[in-house]
Amino acid sequence: SLGDHLPDFKECVQVCTTENCQNGNSVLPLHHRLLLWTCPAECDYTCQHVITDRRVSRDPPMISPIVQFHGKWPFRRLLGMQEPFSVLFSFFNFAAHWHGMSRIQESIPAWHSLRPYYMMFGYIGLASWSFSVVFHMRDFPLTEKLDYWAAGANVLYGLYLAVVRIFRLDLENTPYRPTLRRLWTAICVLLYTLHVGYLTFWSWDYTYNMIANVVVGVIQNLMWTGFSIFRYQRLLKSWTAWPGMIVAWIIMAMSLELLDFPPWNGLIDAHSLWHLGTVVPAVWWYSTPLLFNFDFTRSFRAPILLKLLTAPSNQSHICAMASPAIKKAITEAALQYTKPEGKVFEYGTAGFRMKADLLNTVVFAVGLLASLRSKKLSGQWIGVMVTASHNPAEDNGVKLVDPMAEWEAYATRLANAPLDKIADVYDELIKEIDVKMTNPARVVFARDTRASGSRLVGVLNAALTATEVEFVDFKYMTTPQLHYVVRCKNTLGTQYEYGEPTEQGYYEKLANSFKKVMRGVKVQGSLTVDCANGVGGPKLRELMKYLNGIDIKVVNDDVINPDALNFDCGADYVKTKQRAPPSSKAAVLDRCASLDGDADRLVYYFLDESNVFRLLDGDRIATLAASFIGDLARNAGIASKLKIGVVQTAYANGASTDYVEKVLKLPIICTNTGVKHLHHAALRFDVGVYFEANGHGTVTFSENALKVIKNTEPQSPAQQHALESLQALTDLINQAVGDALSDALLVEAILAHKGWSPKEWLGTYTDLPSRLVRVEVNDRSIFKAYDAERKLESPPGLQGTIESLQSRYNKGRSFARASGTEDAVRVYAEAASRSEADDLATRVANAVSEAGSA
Numbered sequence: 104s105l106g107d108h109l110p111d112f113k114e115c116v117q118v119c120t121t122e123n124c125q126n127g128n129s130v131l132p133l134h135h136r137l138l139l140w141t142c143p144a145e146c147d148y149t150c151q152h153v154i155t156d157r158r159v160s161r162d163p164p165m166i167s168p169i170v171q172f173h174g175k176w177p178f179r180r181l182l183g184m185q186e187p188f189s190v191l192f193s194f195f196n197f198a199a200h201w202h203g204m205s206r207i208q209e210s211i212p213a214w215h216s217l218r219p220y221y222m223m224f225g226y227i228g229l230a231s232w233s234f235s236v237v238f239h240m241r242d243f244p245l246t247e248k249l250d251y252w253a254a255g256a257n258v259l260y261g262l263y264l265a266v267v268r269i270f271r272l273d274l275e276n277t278p279y280r281p282t283l284r285r286l287w288t289a290i291c292v293l294l295y296t297l298h299v300g301y302l303t304f305w306s307w308d309y310t311y312n313m314i315a316n317v318v319v320g321v322i323q324n325l326m327w328t329g330f331s332i333f334r335y336q337r338l339l340k341s342w343t344a345w346p347g348m349i350v351a352w353i354i355m356a357m358s359l360e361l362l363d364f365p366p367w368n369g370l371i372d373a374h375s376l377w378h379l380g381t382v383v384p385a386v387w388w389y390s391t392p393l394l395f396n397f398d399f400t401r402s403f404r405a406p407i408l409l410k411l412l413t414a415p416s417n418q419s420h421i422c423a424m425a426s427p428a429i430k431k432a433i434t435e436a437a438l439q440y441t442k443p444e445g446k447v448f449e450y451g452t453a454g455f456r457m458k459a460d461l462l463n464t465v466v467f468a469v470g471l472l473a474s475l476r477s478k479k480l481s482g483q484w485i486g487v488m489v490t491a492s493h494n495p496a497e498d499n500g501v502k503l504v505d506p507m508a509e510w511e512a513y514a515t516r517l518a519n520a521p522l523d524k525i526a527d528v529y530d531e532l533i534k535e536i537d538v539k540m541t542n543p544a545r546v547v548f549a550r551d552t553r554a555s556g557s558r559l560v561g562v563l564n565a566a567l568t569a570t571e572v573e574f575v576d577f578k579y580m581t582t583p584q585l586h587y588v589v590r591c592k593n594t595l596g597t598q599y600e601y602g603e604p605t606e607q608g609y610y611e612k613l614a615n616s617f618k619k620v621m622r623g624v625k626v627q628g629s630l631t632v633d634c635a636n637g638v639g640g641p642k643l644r645e646l647m648k649y650l651n652g653i654d655i656k657v658v659n660d661d662v663i664n665p666d667a668l669n670f671d672c673g674a675d676y677v678k679t680k681q682r683a684p685p686s687s688k689a690a691v692l693d694r695c696a697s698l699d700g701d702a703d704r705l706v707y708y709f710l711d712e713s714n715v716f717r718l719l720d721g722d723r724i725a726t727l728a729a730s731f732i733g734d735l736a737r738n739a740g741i742a743s744k745l746k747i748g749v750v751q752t753a754y755a756n757g758a759s760t761d762y763v764e765k766v767l768k769l770p771i772i773c774t775n776t777g778v779k780h781l782h783h784a785a786l787r788f789d790v791g792v793y794f795e796a797n798g799h800g801t802v803t804f805s806e807n808a809l810k811v812i813k814n815t816e817p818q819s820p821a822q823q824h825a826l827e828s829l830q831a832l833t834d835l836i837n838q839a840v841g842d843a844l845s846d847a848l849l850v851e852a853i854l855a856h857k858g859w860s861p862k863e864w865l866g867t868y869t870d871l872p873s874r875l876v877r878v879e880v881n882d883r884s885i886f887k888a889y890d891a892e893r894k895l896e897s898p899p900g901l902q903g904t905i906e907s908l909q910s911r912y913n914k915g916r917s918f919a920r921a922s923g924t925e926d927a928v929r930v931y932a933e934a935a936s937r938s939e940a941d942d943l944a945t946r947v948a949n950a951v952s953e954a955g956s957a
């Protein structure tokens with residue numbers, strides 16, 4: 104550089120070394136010696152500043168007084184560090200990677216196939232920024248080489264990761280992906296080796312190094328930008344554009360590197376600012392949802408040319424089918440059972456449900472499907488529940504926790520396969536769903552108290568054993584308890600950890616959060632719970648051992664007599680008959696509640712002062728919960744940050760819909776019948792309160808809601824109390840699924856907070872009298888509904904008839920739809936008076952019956 108050729112500088116260094124450097128380095132302070140400063144280096148440094156100061160203060164002034172020495176600007180050192188701000192900013196980058204890696208560990212489950220790639224990105228980031236710290240502390244040939252080698256690795260790994268991530272080469276679900284991945288890894292390793300080899304053994308060429316990094320950087324930047332644009336066009340979510348924005352930021356920061364200028368105050372130069380500029384994108388990068396559940400390949404297939412270039416390997420073929428041993432085991436196990444003749448099975452609104460005698464082969468098929476689903480999800484736990492909920496004791500059923508529409512179709516296919524062909528259908532599904540058979544499969548299952556349950560669990564066991572699945576039998580459980588366990592198991596070790604995946608963990612979580620919600624208030628009187636003589640009885644008794652401050656009387660908990668289940672009791676009985684179970688001994692104004700057979704539904708009721716039965720159904724629980732949570736959010740000062748909404752079905756009483764819209768002033772979504780539809784819609788809100796009128800429902804909290812509740816700093820004791828109550832509510836409520844036990848505690852807590860008896864609760868609005876009628880028809884499939892099942896498009900003309908009928912009644916509303924669980928059409932009607940509602944229901948039922956028998 105110009106500086107070290109200046110005669111003044113050379114002379115200064117020579118004089119300095121001659122005068123000072125005769126006695127070794129002993130005069131240097133310890134921290135300078137530790138950073139390997141020597142006396143001649145000290146002279147060099149001092150002379151750089153003596154000469155620079157002299158040039159700066161020259162009169163007349165020089166045009167460019169500050170010049171470089173040995174390829175660098177004359178920096179002021181700090182504690183012996185040559186470029187202290189580059190050291191500091193490099194350290195910031197190191198910290199960003201460190202923090203980001205811990206976020207990856209928290210938020211990406213260990214089984215996720217992208218996790219190792221992101222962790223590797225982090226390790227390379229840590230290494231390269233450590234070397235950058237060292238290099239900027241002291242510039243020696245070795246520290247410089249380490250810095251450049253690591254920076255090169257960092258940039259090239261970024262490109263490697265971009266390709267792996269965008270084309271999802273981490274997946275094993277197609278034959279070409281593993282081959283492409285190996286090829287791409289080999290190319291990158293070769294390129295890096297050549298790069299380092301050229302720099303080390305051929306020429307330490309700064310220009311080449313810069314060009315190589317810029318080219319590789321620009322390619323990956325273009326890829327991420329394209330990826331962002333593509334994703335943004337499809338999803339219209341601002342975060343999809345993050346990678347493109349990160350890239351734009353990096354390019355702006357990089358331009359600093361090209362704008363070389365002398366350091367301000369001898370401290371901050373363009374290079375250090377470039378290091379500062381990369382801190383934000385590093386932090387940002389680790390926050391992008393790119394990291395998780397962001398699957399580009401669903402809609403994008405690798406170019407055909409790439410496919411042609413990569414012949415599928417044999418191993419991939421083996422992955423895409425069951426081994427002969429497993430197929431043999433499946434066939435042998437399946438042939439132990441007999442398929443009911445002529446019966447066609449269909450996965451309905453709540454799984455398969457029918458007479459228990461017919462279910463063996465269906466349960467076997469669901470076992471096979473659970474194993475495929477778990478493998479497809481790289482070993483996530485899948486739940487299988489054996490229950491027929493509110494159906495009579497001789498029925499049973501089986502459902503997956505949680506199926507998606509296409510999986511319901513696969514279940515139907517497997518269930519209808521002839522037993523000697525079921526292994527072939529299993530194989531077809533492996534190919535169709537792209538299941539990697541070398542993935543582990545994990546299943547948890549449980550059952551309600553039906554006598555047929557143990558036989559069916561035996562069948563399930565046989566299917567899981569034949570397909571070599573790791574499974575845990577939780578014996579008797581309520582359906583919501585199984586949902587809880589599945590969620591806990593799948594979130595274990597992540598930031599979304601839901602709780603201890605045991606029954607005891609479930610009780611402890613409910614009891615602890617109930618205690619917190621109840622701080623400062625007391626439950627008045629007792630609650631009588633009718634357990635439908637199902638599994639909810641013993642489980643409620645168990646829960647009570649963990650609860651304090653609540654007096655629960657358990658009735659209808661006979662699980663010994665197999666015929667007692669759901670007989671003249673339970674939530675379904677109470678809701679459809681609109682009366683208390685005949686066994687009820689509740690006095691006037693006593694709070695009563697009924698569960699259904701697997702404890703996922705809850706309704707409340709009481710006798711008013713005139714001994715009239717009063718029902719508080721799912722609509723009532725929803726309005727109670729929504730108003731309470733709304734109040735808490737306002738008291739906590741976070742109402743403007745949370746979008747609270749209610750989800751209902753067409754069966755919700757019109758008065759409840761009016762109340763939510765006009766009094767609570769909350770948005771409502773109306774969905775098709777079936778909790779899976781409601782649950783899905785609820786997730787569109789920060790706080791989504793969803794209940795079917797029959798009492799099945801819960802409240803979901805978005806990630807944003809959980810964060811706001813957790814991180815808001817209270818400004819007053821009242822605000823703190825509201826925030827704590829909200830926080831406890833998020834634990835008390837079973838967010839995985841509607842849960843009668845958790846819902847009952849929620850209702851009790853809210854009534855205690857409001858100081859309400861059921862009478863005040865009932866007084867919030869007046870239900871319109873309603874009637875539900877079941878109409879048997881020849882073929883219910885001709886009844887096709889739309890508009891959230893509130894209208895019929897076929898049979899032709901029927902909708903017009905229904906509308907003209909309902910217009911004759913004050914506040915008349917009626918609709919008909921085919922049931923998803925029974926071979927019937929359901930007719931619903933409501934109107935201003937009981938007689939009008941009944942009349943409207945009868946007339947519409949007649950019209951349906953006529954259209955159905957035509």
Ligand SMILES: CC(=O)N[C@H]1[C@@H](OP(=O)(O)O)O[C@H](CO)[C@@H](O)[C@@H]1O
Nearest residue numbers: 452453777778795797922923924925
């Ligand atoms: C009017 C009514 O109560 N319908 C019930 C009933 O569905 P249908 O499709 O109406 O048969 O069973 C479902 C499953 O339990 C439940 O989600 C739903 O609310």
